């Protein structure tokens with residue numbers, strides 16, 4: 659049984675990761691910022707005794723510290739961390755506001771950094787620790803200008819910055835045996851992705867988990883699609 663921490667586990671891709679990984683028999687630490695709005699997680703918790711709901715707002719440093727302090731004090735091991743929590747603002751360069759830029763960066767970049775850093779003591783207890791940052795093809799600089807949708811400037815910049823976090827932390831944490839990668843789930847039918855998206859959420863998650871199972875021990879500091887193929891930065 660692996661122990662897996664998932665941020666933003668109460669809906670969308672995070673909830674589906676929780677479902678599929680709990681069904682496989684893993685222990686899930688399911689991060690959620692609003693416990694009152696976590697009905698589906700509560701139901702899962704009833705079905706799977708190894709699902710534990712943890713209060714965690716990734717854009718709040720105190721919340722991150724409290725959550726991981728408790729886990730470290732309890733000597734908790736984490737084998738796999740999904741930095742999944744994320745938000746989008748579709749505004750383009752002309753329309754985006756200072757507040758929105760700040761909010762998107764706080765969640766998608768700073769939140770991911772804080773969670774990854776705070777989880778290191780728990781990750782170090784694992785034999786093969788891995789961090790997966792949920793990124794997006796919209797964060798790929800080299801894909802700009804082709805047919806890929808664009809214009810969500812705050813989101814795109816935040817995911818490009820998240821990719822740099824992946825690359826640099828893969829280097830910084832390699833001495834501790836912690837691997838870090840970015841993964842795009844594809845375009846998925848969630849609240850964020852909308853109803854026109856390519857994948858049902860269960861398809862995307864199944865495909866990502868399959869790709870993660872095929873990773874080589876040396877795979878770190880890379881950017882993968884849901885199909886396991888590398889995406890250029």
Ligand SMILES: NC(=O)c1ccc[n+]([C@@H]2O[C@H](COP(=O)([O-])OP(=O)(O)OC[C@H]3O[C@@H](n4cnc5c(N)ncnc54)[C@H](OP(=O)(O)O)[C@@H]3O)[C@@H](O)[C@H]2O)c1
Nearest residue numbers: 666670671691715716717743744794845846848849850851
């Ligand atoms: N859907 C797509 O097509 C797509 C494509 C590429 C990448 N992604 C990435 O995949 C990840 C998941 O996306 P999704 O489609 O599942 O989005 P979603 O349906 O909008 O769900 C987002 C999740 O993140 C949580 N969250 C947001 N801000 C948070 C914060 N400050 N602290 C804790 N949790 C927070 C939300 O919690 P609340 O319920 O409390 O708001 C929710 O659980 C995101 O990082 C997204 O950028 C998605």
